[in-house]
Structure formats: structure tokens, C-alpha cells
Amino acid sequence: MMQIEDSQILEKFADEHTRHEAFSLLLKKYQQKIYWHIRRLVIDHDDADDLTQDVFVKVWKYLANFRSDSQLYTWLYRIATNECLTFLNKKKQKNNVPLDEVSHDLADTLTEGSYFNGDKIQMKLQQALLTLPEKQRLVFNMKYYDDLKYEEISEITGTSVGALKASFHLAVKKIEAFLLSND
Structure with missing residues (x-):
């Protein structure tokens, strides 16, 4: 089509x-x-x-x-x-x-949900994402999963490109730390 x-x-x-x-x-x-x-x-x-x-x-x-x-x-x-x-x-x-407790509840939903059929690595990534502050998680998702450019994310969120790059970098570092500490 x-x-x-x-x-x-x-x-x-x-x-x-x-x-x-x-x-x-x-x-x-x-x-x-x-x-x-x-x-x-x-x-x-x-x-x-x-x-x-x-x-x-x-x-x-x-x-x-x-x-x-x-x-x-x-x-x-x-x-x-x-x-x-x-x-x-x-x-x-x-x-x-607090939002981190909401994130903890969401992480529980991940493991209970019949709609999530990801492998262990995907599950760990999702759990790592839920440890991120809202803004970092949002930026990471749009960049990593949706493959949006920083300029597009800037238009969506009303945040400067520089701040988005910093948020993404911090998110990646936190995800790496989470994944390494939960091996």
C-alpha cells in the first residue's frame, strides 16, 4: 500500500x-x-x-x-x-x-501484563526506563524507539535541543548503570 x-x-x-x-x-x-x-x-x-x-x-x-x-x-x-x-x-x-512509586507500580504491571511479550532484555530495559525521571524517559523513548530527531522532539516537548541531548545522555548513563547493577 x-x-x-x-x-x-x-x-x-x-x-x-x-x-x-x-x-x-x-x-x-x-x-x-x-x-x-x-x-x-x-x-x-x-x-x-x-x-x-x-x-x-x-x-x-x-x-x-x-x-x-x-x-x-x-x-x-x-x-x-x-x-x-x-x-x-x-x-x-x-x-x-511520589512519581517514583507510580513507576514502581508500573514496573509490577510489566511483569503481570499479558500484553507484554518481550524477552528478558526488553523487560530489563523497560524496568530501567521506569527508574528515570519523566522527562528523561520521554526523551529516551522518542529518540530510541521512535527514532525522532532532536529538533522534532524539541517541537513536541517545547524543550531546547541542548537540554534534550543532555537528558538523553543522562538517561543512557542511568540505564547502563541500572542494567549493570541488575545482572
Whole structure:
């Protein structure tokens, strides 16, 4: 199947007669990427599934206002990232626990979840990621898993490229230390 360009999706979305077709194309192109971006941040499949739906409800609602001053996928990632951060902060406040304890709960979910079928190395990497501060984990996921450039991550997070490089470097060092200490 030939990959449709974002500009074509936006063009079709602008026309009321082809709006549903355009949204269907957008879902086909981005839904899985957005789901995995969210899943790596919130870990739990059901939460990731719910958040992915929330993201695309917002996309449907606001896509007509998209100004094209950024790329469509960075706009989608920004929405998904903000939804995840809001979700994690609500979870932290609801349980009235520090984020590192929420991360510990998420690590438990990793081992219990029937949707996670990674090998031991992947499991250790995920556990290491959960020890990272939120920002470092976010940057590491976008760079390592989504293969985004620092400039794209900067657009999504509103953080300078220099700060992102520093966050990524620190994240890698912490992950290495975690993996070496848990051998």
C-alpha cells in the first residue's frame, strides 16, 4: 500500500465530503505509532488504549484548526505526550504518592501484563526506563524507539535541543548503570 502524504490527508479533511476518509487514513498511518508512544510511557495496555482513543478524539476535534506550522506527526505526538503526562500526574495525585512509586507500580504491571511479550532484555530495559525521571524517559523513548530527531522532539516537548541531548545522555548513563547493577 502506498503511503499517503500528510498534506493529502489534511486536504481531504478540509473537505466535508472526504473528512471521514481523511480521518481513516490518518488513523491507519499514525494510530499504531501513537499507541506505542503512549504505551511506553504509561506501560499498561488498557490505559494506553484509552489514552490513544482520547488523543484521536482530540485530533478529530481540532484537526480543522491545524495550522501546518509544524509537521502533522509532531502535532500528534505533542497531543499524545501531553495526554500521557496529564494521566501520569493525575495518577500520582490520585494515589497521593511520589512519581517514583507510580513507576514502581508500573514496573509490577510489566511483569503481570499479558500484553507484554518481550524477552528478558526488553523487560530489563523497560524496568530501567521506569527508574528515570519523566522527562528523561520521554526523551529516551522518542529518540530510541521512535527514532525522532532532536529538533522534532524539541517541537513536541517545547524543550531546547541542548537540554534534550543532555537528558538523553543522562538517561543512557542511568540505564547502563541500572542494567549493570541488575545482572
